[in-house]
Amino acid sequence: MKKTLMTILVSGLVLASCSKNQTADNPLLQEWDTPFQTAPFEKIKVEHYLPAFQAAMEEHNKEIQAIIDNAEEPNFENTIAALDYSGATLSKIAGVYYNMMAANTSAELQKVHEEVGPLMATHSDNVSMNADLFAKIKKVYDAKDKQQYTGEQLALLEKTYNKFVRSGALLDAAKQEELRKVNAELTKVEAKFDANLLQETKAYQLVIDKEENLKGLPQGEIEKAAALAKEKGQEGKWIFTLDNPSFIPFVTYADNRDLRKEIFLARTNRCNNGGETDNNELVAKMAELRAQKAQILGYETFAHYQLEDRMAKEPKNVFNLLENLLSYSVKVAKEEAAQFQALLSKDVPGATLEAWDMYYYAEKVRQQKYNFDAELTRPYFEINNVRQGCFDVLTKLYGITFTQRDDISVYAEDVLAFEAKNEKGEHVGIMYWDPYTRASKGGGAWCNEYRGQSRKDGKNITPIITVCFNYAKSPSGATTLTADEALTVFHEMGHAIHQLLSNCTYPSVSGTNVARDFVELPSQILEHWCMQPEVLQMYAKNEKGEVIPQEMVEKMEAAGNFNQGFNFSEILAASYLDMCFHSIKAGEKVNTQEMEQQAMAKIGMLTQIPPRYRSTYFSHCFGDGGYSAGYYSYTWSETLDADAFEAFKQTGNIFDAATAAKFKTLLSSGSTKNAMELYVEFRGAEPDLNALLRNRGLIK
Ligand SMILES: [Zn+2]
Structure with a gap:
């Protein structure tokens, strides 16, 4: 996953400036005299963030105002480039802050976010709806055909202009106000979704106190679970959690079917249990607000809005890709499920295959069919x-x-x-x-x-x-x-x-x-x-x-290539679900659980295969994950990577220097060129979908 920092574009908001003293003592606001200006983490305390954000926003405001007040005719350098370089202090602080939020958070830091989150969202809106600034950008944009720009300059100009338009710069004042309200509401709902998810994920633990219930688990997993129990003050027991490295081994190896069921349901029902941390209503609210946002900006749905500047361009291209691939993966998944059912019937006569049996029997079939135990490779x-x-x-x-x-x-x-x-x-x-x-x-x-x-x-x-x-x-x-x-x-x-x-x-x-x-x-x-x-x-x-x-x-x-039906279907189902939530029209009401059921029915998904992420913990698309109407991107990119790797393979040398040099060019280019153009320059053609299907063993 590639996480995105919140878009940092700030201006216009009047903030209480912090006292000189606070600024001088705040390590976030000082020059970092460290190797390569890396953050001096040991000096940064939670209380430094808010005043630092405020001071940096003020600094950024001044930079933006200077662009607006510049008496020269607006041009690329004094407007587009100047804007792109502005806010360096704010970026530096946000860089530390959002990384700490993700990798080293605390209740105190989460608390700070209740202020910083909305502040940043409002700031972003204030810049992107700054009429004076946009007037200058538009002047440069409208005159672009008369100038000789480099490809990179043109790419930045287009990106900057579109970003403003997509944020509402062309809207009238009333519509802009409406959009601000929707954005502010969305930020709140997204933050609550993330906080709920973190809380429910961390709250659950499967505590095992009888050794017989560990049967089937590899020794290494048992040791890790014992160490975790000790860390949590339950020495002599074993603890498993909902994090992948703990959860996946348990559902893959544990012979105890009831316990597999317990942890599986705990995971797949996260934030779907009613009460304070239930995310069902938040998910519905987000889908509805995003549809509203799209409508204000003149798009049919939020998916249309999101896809406009992506390779896929429009929702129908994504639905086509997903439905095409699902037609292969679901068929194979059904064959796999039949094999799993046969093994289960031997173990538990009369039992029906359930979702919590999938990993377990997949591993059994793998061992049987290929005489391969993944643990032996560890x-x-x-x-x-x-x-x-x-x-x-x-x-x-x-x-x-x-x-x-x-x-x-x-x-x-x-x-x-x-x-x-x-x-x-x-x-x-x-x-x-x-x-x-x-x-x-x-x-x-x-x-x-x-x-x-x-x-x-x-x-x-x-x-x-x-x-x-x-x-x-x-x-x-x-x-x-x-x-x-x-x-x-x-x-x-x-x-x-x-x-x-x-x-x-x-x-x-x-x-x-x-x-x-x-x-x-x-x-x-x-x-x-x-x-x-x-x-x-x-x-x-x-x-x-x-x-x-x-x-x-x-x-x-x-x-x-074994088990690709199950594995790929899980991913495609999640992508499809994401697209469904973001394809509603403004004013449409959403019931989260119904939406999920309908989406899975539409693609004929096996009941034993829930989407890789169910709605209430699908943080890629809800919360601040940045992949809304975008989870399909993994699969879209997979059509590219499967095809691109064949370019190396076809030379007979996976380290082929000439191919690597061409790919290095693609990697070093950022978005200075259109993505498909970059790809075709590397490969000589657009990607072939069959490379992906071959790579996953879904076709020969
Ligand atoms: Zn990634």
């Missing part, structure tokens, strides 16, 4: 080896090397800082590596930026980024990963390299500031290298330094 995926393997792949492909820097401040235990350099030994960026789960961290895995790449006054501003995971740290010795977890490392590192290779001038078009349905191409393509035999040779080694046996690799490959 010793070969020690977390530091996986990281180094990924680094080495990036060095071979793009010449980027990574060195650990112990002189850079970090915000939590086990977080490491790495410096990235290019083949000439020049500094290209800093990356934090934050692998383990902890109470203060949100779930899942992501890559995010503290500072994006850009160039100003001839100086290259290098990126500072982070990759975060939620792996359970082994209580004793090495932490090992499953093959899937190793893939996730490569995935997030794919986003990281997209940032680190960025070679653009303007912040808004650099790095991962690309179309949402293009942004997962760099991350997903890197996953392809992870399990290639020649790459496994490089890093997949056990404690004794022995490389993963060829026979195991072959089995893993054979088993690799």
Whole structure:
């Protein structure tokens, strides 16, 4: 997942300025005399954020006012570029703040967000609805055909102009006021959704006090569960949670069907239990507000609004893609379910296959059919080896090397800082590596930026980024990963390299500031290298330094395409659900549970396969996830990455220098060019959908 910081565009709001003293003592408002201007985390306290935001907003207001007050005729430099470079202090503070919200939060920080969230939303509105500023932008935009702009300048000009128009700059005052109200309401509802989800996710734990209930679970998982119980003051017991690295092993291996059911239902009913933290009404409210927003801005639905500046362009293209792929995946999922049912019938005569049996019997069939036990590969995926393997792949492909820097401040235990350099030994960026789960961290895995790449006054501003995971740290010795977890490392590192290779001038078009349905191409393509035999040779080694046996690799490959019906259907179902919620018309009322049932019925989904994320915890689309009418992007990008990786394969060398050089160009271009144009320049043609179907083993 690529998280997005809230769009930082601020002006116009009069704020109480904080006293000189507060400013002077506030580390967020000082120049950082640290390596590469990385954040001095040890100095930053919760109480520093709000006054820092306020002061930085004030500074940004002045910068914007200076653009407006400039007596010169508006041109690209004094208006478009000046605006894009403005607000650097605010970006710096937001960079720390939103990353801490995601990776190291606390009740106090959440509390600050109740003020900062709406403040930032209002600010963003104030800039994008600033009529004087927009008048200048429009003047530059309207005269664009008379100027000789570079491709990058033109891309920024279009992006800036469209951003304002899409935020309501062309609306009359009454409509703008209406839009402001909707945006403010949305921000509140989104924040509440996220807070509820975090609370319910963290609140649940499956406590096991009888050893017999652990039957079927691998020893490593049992040890982790025991360590967690000890940490929570329940020594001698075992605790499992709803976080993937704990939940997935449990539903995959635990023989106790009742307990599988319990944890499965706890997970899939998160925020769907009534009471204070129920998200059903919030989801409905968000869908309704977004439809209203779209209508105010002149769009048929919110999905139309969202897709306009993406590769997909309009909802029907997404629905077509999803329905096409579902026709393959559901068919295969039914065949898989029949196999699972047969095994279940042997174990529990007369029982009907349920959702909490899917992972479990999938693993059983995998072991039977391929004689492959995924747990046996674990010793070969020690977390530091996986990281180094990924680094080495990036060095071979793009010449980027990574060195650990112990002189850079970090915000939590086990977080490491790495410096990235290019083949000439020049500094290209800093990356934090934050692998383990902890109470203060949100779930899942992501890559995010503290500072994006850009160039100003001839100086290259290098990126500072982070990759975060939620792996359970082994209580004793090495932490090992499953093959899937190793893939996730490569995935997030794919986003990281997209940032680190960025070679653009303007912040808004650099790095991962690309179309949402293009942004997962760099991350997903890197996953392809992870399990290639020649790459496994490089890093997949056990404690004794022995490389993963060829026979195991072959089995893993054979088993690799197994269970794709179930797996892919889960993802496609979630994408479809997201599109349904965001395809309602303004004024339409939504019942969250009914919407879900209808969407699943429409695509003929098996009752045993709920969407990968159900509505009440679908934080990609609701909450502040940034993927509303956008979860399909993973699949859209997959059509690109499957096809793009075939370009490497077809040369007979997955490290082919010429192909890597072309892909490096794509990675360094940000959105200085249209995404499809960039892709076609790399590949010579638009992507072929069959590459994806082949890659998932859904066609031969
Ligand atoms: Zn991603």
